[in-house]
Amino acid sequence: MVTDSASLGAAVRAAHGWLCNKKGGYLPISNMYMDKLEKTSLSCKLSVNAGDQELVSKYAAIMKKRTEIENRLVQKLGRC
Known part of the structure; x- marks a missing residue:
């Protein structure tokens, strides 16, 4: 990084x-x-090579959480 x-x-x-x-x-x-x-x-x-299902499932879980956080912020603060 x-x-x-x-x-x-x-x-x-x-x-x-x-x-x-x-x-x-x-x-x-x-x-x-x-x-x-x-x-x-x-x-x-x-x-890693594309299609690693373990990685896909981990990423999907992170993206779901990110979307939840973003939606809460939009509800609380509104759109800019």
């Missing part, structure tokens, strides 16, 4: 979107890194 991982994540997602748009369709994010690790400034690699 880096000190500003949210910004880094946003930059990686933006780069992925740009690449998909340039290629005219969806490409797996792994295409950004496969056989290119030594050529990128991030030197990133995927931690």
